[in-house]
Amino acid sequence: MSDLHAKVQQVFDEPGCATNQAKPTRERKKGCNQLLAPGAAAGGCAFDGAKIALQPITDVAHLIHGPIACEGNSWDGRGSKSSGSQLYRTSFSTDMTEQDIVFGGEKHLYKAIQEIAGKYNPAAVFVYQTCVSAMIGDDLEAVCKAAAAKLGKPVIPVNVPGFVGSKNLGNKLAGEVLLDHVIGTEEPEETTPYDINIIGEYNLSGELWQVKPLLDELGIRILACISGDAKYHEVARSHRARAAMMVCSKAMINVARKMEERYGIPYFEGSFYGIGDMSDALRNIAQLLVDRGAPAELLARTEVVIAREESRAWQRIAPYRPALLGKSVLLFTGGVKSWSVVAALQEAGLVITGTSVKKSTPGDKERIKELMKEDPHMFDDLKPREMYRMLKEAQTDIMLSGGRSQFVALKARMPWLDINQERHQAYAGYEGMVTLVREIEKALCNPIWEQIRKPAPWEHAAMDDELAIHIA
């Protein structure tokens, strides 16, 4: 547990984190873990954060060491897509019982790892600690070490029990796990001057595949994506990349920074959401590769692709303008998405009523201010009740948010579009932005919204009668 404690402190003191660096020294030591208010609605735990960060690695068995709770409720709940193995979608658990709590679960765990290796022969086994196994003192690391030695394959301890903190902290600790146990443990067969890593991209709804063709066209190779559609060996060999892109600025910043420190891989923070941002991402990737010795002609080729793609995207968005002009949108999401889609939506004629900045960095906030010149309405933490009031008073025409806010929107009779992890549409890249605008247009034009805002027909009749009496 003390190791874990040290790890948590280390993650809190992440120099690559802009929020962290903006704080005075004393506060920085306290860490960036938002204190939870007991009794108030809260999000997922650190275990969940670690699991969602690592589970996209497709060819490993993810074994949850705990009672049925942690895995029973979360099995295959995330839409990160795989182009190969589907093993990561199989639910492995030690399903601890009272016996284990009393006598310890280490032997049970060891056996479970053995059984997985025997039945599935995965590239590696990732073993997740949970609150219960941590509290009874099961030594996850020792069991994994012993199992790895016995089985001759990597058995990776993910020592991130739920109680250490928030989901976001869990993301970061998952990054530490990769740094400590996976990255740099194997060598690639060959390297090229065009090898990059993409860090913090999870290939939800296959979004990475919307971006990859452009990189392919430019001859840029993704050595490893951490962790969307990743294979274990790719992550293990990722330390030989020439440059890296950090996608979700808060989730795995420690991975990008430490890979820079250890292996000299420069990185930039970018986003695939929004047209300008997609172009910036391509530009930055090319520039970093050229800085590291790739032929300079890559820059010119990249500009050609960007110019072509941008004009194509704008052309395809233009037809939606008449239907969308003047309609208002409330963005309720986190991190980079808070500003990176703003420009595209504005171009389509939409007015942004507000955007949430709960998970955004000061840099994100600056970008929002620049984009929404007149009224940068930012919510730090929009309470569901407040959101509900805004929607109900129809201060906005449509809300874009994640699944958990969906039902609040629908009860307030508000058109709603899912732009978070459980959605089925991919919005990344140039293509994704066109899709997003098209989906907004569809959502706004669906006849049900008119229907849902009207009273029942017999109530209509009653109102007319009343009106008639008044007029008489």
Place this chain on the structure above:
Amino acid sequence: MSQNAEKVIDHFELFRGPEYTEMLENKKCMFENPVLPEELTRVTEWTKSQEYREKNFAREALTINPAKACQPLGAVFAALGFEGTLPFVHGSQGCVAYYRSHFSRHFKEPTSAVSSSMTEDAAVFGGLNNLIDGMANAFSLYKPKMIAVSTTCMAEVIGDDLNAYIKNAKEKGSVPQDFDVPFAHTPAFVGSHVTGYDNALKGIIEHFWNGKAGTAPRLEREPNGKLNFIGGFDGYTVGNMREIKRLFDLMGVEYTILGDNSDVWDTPSDGEFRMYDGGTRLEDAANAVHAQATISMQEFCTEKTLDLIEARGQEVIAFNHPIGVEGTDRFLMEVSRLTGKAIPASIAKERGRLVDAIADSNAHIHGKKFALYGDPDLTLGLAGFLLELGAEPTHILSTNGGKEWTQKVEALLASSPFGKNCHVYAGKDLWHMRSLLFTEPVDFLIGNTYGKFLERDTKTPLIRIGFPIFDRHHHHRYPVWGYQGGLNVLVTILDKIFDHMDATTNDVSKNDYSFDIIR
């Protein structure tokens, strides 16, 4: 269709084009060190064999694809059945986020629940302060009429004492002294969600009947001839509760539903957000002590609760999720016996219609083999209905079923010639079911959404009945209880049978001689 920057294709279509098929094939051959196709086939076939099944059933430590959830999930379910009640789970917040999304994905409704958000400090020093602060925050933020406390493993492992903690919280002024805070200890490492339901419901009833934690006199029972009704942990609770109330009203029964989730998980889109809606009124929960008898629709969800009620002098009757004609007959006749109310002609007519429908379609179900899995009571109820239809249940599996359940299922099977080739599997998981489906194939599988992996693997068509159902919408709004409910289950089964028939008869000029308009 090729993937290029001109026209980027989403994940549904991406890898289906010839280039990708070819490229992936090449990649496999050149870089993935593939085994020979014969070897692949050999191993695949081996995992379908009797030998593999024996190894699979010899598994001791690993659970693969379990069909059960944890105690606090059931506790949250029970708590949400009461008027203005906020489920408060003492322990880690991640667990509670899971319960909320789990229920929301099934019921397509918001689910409100909070936790005491215990962190590492609380794990070391005890969660008292979290509970005190948490109750105060929950009380002022969400203005509940009652807070029902349960626990996650975290609080249970360190042994937090809810009774003492809640007293402490009241003394510190987190909530008023006379505010209702029933509680139950619900560790996930014991039992499953049905155990948690039982514990939480018992906690609530005990609270109201036994003096509200010392703030009121213990209620003395004065029998008033009314009937209490408990539904249990039920994925169809929205449709079922409404159906049961309709039947009671038709019979003129005076009743109290103990735990009614039908409104809170089915609120209208009319411009008002209802964090709480419907549910058993708290005074009704208290007055339920005076009832003549209590009926539980799910024995294994209410074992301890019924003991408590029986000890207060009521007659208790427990069913096992009755589905179909006979199950409903027995249920209604018990209601009639207990209350002295006759079953009206209108209900008799409904019965006749279900019988008629089964008769119309029986040829398609008769003799078909079924595998089913789910919670102990549901599997019993469904098995009873299948026998009634002339279907042959072949494998009945329940991850959270035990010895008693096994005996009950075996007794049920022994009561019908259609049950004689069926085996019962308690405490097994869906990977065991996979072996069963390969070694002793059946025509159809009945289970929850997670059965779709088995369907894909074994090609056994899946009929979705159970909890959770994430990938089909709104079936929870239709009852499976009552004669009307039996009709719904019948139609669900028939639809799959006919869909399967169409799907296997539509190859042009190969087998479409059976592709018929009339089925």
